[in-house]
Amino acid sequence: MLTEKQIKAMKPGEKEYTVSDGRSARGEGVLFLRVRPNGTKEFYFQRRVNGSKTKSKLGTWPTMGLAAARELSRVEKEVAVAPATLLDLMDNYVNKLVSEGAASAEDVKWSFKRYIAEPFPALVKRPACLIGPADIRDILSRMIAGGVTTYCNRVRSRLHAAFQVGLEQEFNPRSYQKTDRKFGLSSNPVASVPVQADWEQPGDRALSAEELAYLWQVLPEHLSLVTSELIKFLIASGGQRPEQLLATERRSYLDDHLVIRNKKGRGIEGERSLHVVPYNQLMRDSLQVMDEISDTSAYPFQGKAEGTALHTNSLSRAVTKLYGRHADKFNGPFTLRDLRRTCKTLMAKARLSKELRDRIQGHAFGDVSSKHYDRYDYFDEKRAGLRRWEAWLRKNVIAAEQE
Structure with missing residues (x-):
């Protein structure tokens, strides 16, 4: 059995070593002290599960004393270990x-x-x-x-x-x-x-029309074709959530719209709600470029590996690096998440109402009427809104960057 005096007297060696606090009944587990070369002394509880040894760190001496370590060890022994890892x-x-x-x-x-x-x-x-x-x-x-x-x-x-x-x-x-x-x-x-x-502080960065025009201009020059067209598609579609868009398989991209399964809300009987996004011509143009790369891939915006989509983290890093290379052309740093806010803000300049902007971006409506009674899909309104947004982009962003 260990004592506080023994623990205090233990000296570090060239390699770490362990000292057990006595024996336990078979299968119960054992408390031991690990002494590291730097002098750190740690209490661990070790047991055998499914033929393999597993250990849990209890604390560091002297912050945790021997009595406290033994008490925690006793609690650990009472845990009925289930095999699932x-x-x-x-x-x-x-x-x-x-x-x-x-x-x-x-x-x-x-x-x-x-x-x-x-x-x-x-x-x-x-x-x-x-x-x-x-x-x-x-x-x-x-x-x-x-x-x-x-x-x-x-x-x-x-x-x-x-x-x-x-x-x-x-x-x-x-x-x-x-x-x-x-x-x-x-x-x-x-x-x-x-x-x-x-x-987790909420952001407030939104690009101006001039900044968005410059971003649109440099996309094909400094990013891969897939990444460039994806960002254009995100902007043209009014700022859809990238992680949801990338998780949407090709079969959900239909002739005149795409269907996104919205993880932010649930519909009837707990099912994940569906978010329908009509195409405008800018969205179609990006999808056509992707089809020219592969019209049979599982995801339109495919990643490096066969059958996978571009990962959100890769897209986020690309946007951050793009800003870093052109910091003097923007009014401050921005990230992938800021593009959604940018679209929401600039769609207001295109004279889209807040309700229509919310519906285009797939926001959940929490009022009783919307949750339980309104089953209208607003497809025509969203299509008209995205066409108006496209016209505004062509005039204030695409044409501006070509001047």
């Missing part, structure tokens, strides 16, 4: 989004792989019920150290949602009986990890 939990959430037709499903899957599964291969194999706030903190800290800001909050939110789905599955008496996959969750470890609120 963190990777199973993330896959479970992604599958739920796919079954609902959520536009964000592919992006969520990509972010889990990019920021969790690949950099933390051992962690994702650990039972989900043994994942603690410190593990979530370490995932997000690595992202922040790599220069990721706002998207760090997105990953946090998605992990929180994945654990919530797991908790509901665990405690909902109906869903619990429908699956053999058990997570053994009792709480959501992400809840204790704060959102980085300063990265």
